[in-house]
Amino acid sequence: MSDIDLSSAGFRGVVIQKNNGFYRLATESGERICSLSNHLRKGGDVELVVGDEVVFDAANQVTALLPRRNWISRRAAAHTCEQLIAANIDQIVPVFAAANPRPAWHLLDRYLVSAEAAEIPALVCITKLDLVAGRGEVNEIEQVAAEYRAIGYPVLLTSTASGEGVDDFRTVLRGRRSLLVGKSGVGKTSLLNALEPGLGLRVQETNSVTGKGRHTTTSATLFPLDQGGAIIDTPGIREFGLWNVDGADLAYFFPELRPYLGKCRFGMDCRHQDEPGCAVRRAVTAGQISPYRYQSYLKLRLDP
Secondary structure: OOOHHHHHHOOOEEEEEOOOOOEEEEEEOEEEEEEEOOOHHHHHHOOOOOOEEEEOOOOOEEEOOOOOOOEEEEEEEOOOOOEEEEOOOOOOEEEEOOOOOOHHHHHHHHHHHHHHOOOOEOOEEEOOHOOOOOHHHHHHHHHHHHHHHOOOOOEOOOOOOOOOHHHHHHHHHHOOOEEOOOOOOOHHHHHHHOOOOOOOOOOOOOOOOOOOOOOOOOOOEEEEEEOOOEEOOOOOOOOOOOOOOOOOOHHHHHHHHHHOOOOOOOOHHHOOOOHHHHHHHHHHHOOOOHHHHHHHHHHHHHHO
């Protein structure tokens, strides 16, 4: 897109929600409902997402998309195109429930690889800790938390029912624009209500028969926080295909594998699968790399 002369282009705003071709913008003078200008619509190459910074005119037409500093996307269900999720974010927060629904840990590494590829810090949040208190599942949760903390990812254990961890969560969100991602029913909306009680967002329980969550968030929405910063809440995601992550580069997006890259017999050409003299595999055998994370790497090479 060509350089934009902001002195004559119009007003600036941030996309906080999109719906059926219309965009809610946060601006200095309040919220505006805008649509794409004919110029942008005819061009066909502009897709706005929550978090985008745009220029709009007095007729509430978006006339330009300002450069993004980053964005998160996934491979669409058809496996052929990129689906943008949000832009201009400071951290991504994958949210998992300790129970109800049972955590799908395989999704976590997909979120983290995408965050690493986009050079966006990640924070893991595990909710509904009260549902496993005093039960065997709490050991699994603590084990998972310890494993990811050892890699370098902060992990917060929370419960909106008891209030545990909510203040800590509020602290790490302060002054940042955070993207919440996770399956339906994991508790993203309950967390938002605990952080900002005035929002009064609707919460639905998981299905008692299937154990799956029901969608309460139907479109990504940016909510400003009273303490400063903002949260982008997203609809539940059951699949998260990697986009624009080449198999040859995948190992780099596992931070604990990086110290061993280039030290294999076949150097940077090693796939770390069954090649002799693989430094990564030696590290797994020596207990320096988690076998679970290594298996996750292998699965993502086969099915990104």
